[in-house]
Amino acid sequence: MIDCREPARLVAFWAEALRYRPQPPPDGYPTWRDWYLSIGIPPEELGEGDCADRLEDPTGAGPRIWFQPVPEQKSIKNRLHIDLKVGGGRGVPLAIRRSRVDAEVARLLPLGARVLGGMDAPENDHYSVQLADPEGNEFCVV
Incomplete structure (x- = not known):
């Protein structure tokens, strides 16, 4: 729920x-x-x-x-955080994961998502983008 x-x-x-x-x-x-x-x-x-x-x-x-x-607006950070895993995991080269994540973000933005930030840490072999849905609920695309 x-x-x-x-x-x-x-x-x-x-x-x-x-x-x-x-x-x-x-x-x-x-x-x-x-x-x-x-x-x-x-x-x-x-x-x-x-x-x-x-x-x-x-x-x-x-x-x-x-x-x-519910009548109230979202007012604090989510207690549940969804990750949309589209990159393919660490077995996939970082450049390919980055491309997949960016393509998914581009698909979600016209639907009402907005970018909140991201993590681009090549030294940790990680790339993700944090988004908010149309009511401000945070989730990541990784």
Whole structure:
């Protein structure tokens, strides 16, 4: 579960970032909104739209993620930090890992990510870029 202000916005971002897909609503319900209403969630708590607030790994291997709406904005550093591992690990030459990381960062920026910093330490055979998602949650591309 990830607390957020705008679940639909983060579902769209993280679906692309993780190569996941929005999780369909439970059987028998055309939208998540219909399901939430059926379990007694008041309409005023749901806002507008179909309330799609969950992701799933299309392969079934990764965890499902629920984006829980909360009223407050993010105000401190994350307690959970996600690394998107695209470089291939230390068995891959650093120049190739750097190129892969930079390509992934370039893919994520138009989706709403922003660069916070990076670590370029050739002496440690390491390269990564720290980003923030559209609500400011930090993660790294390594």
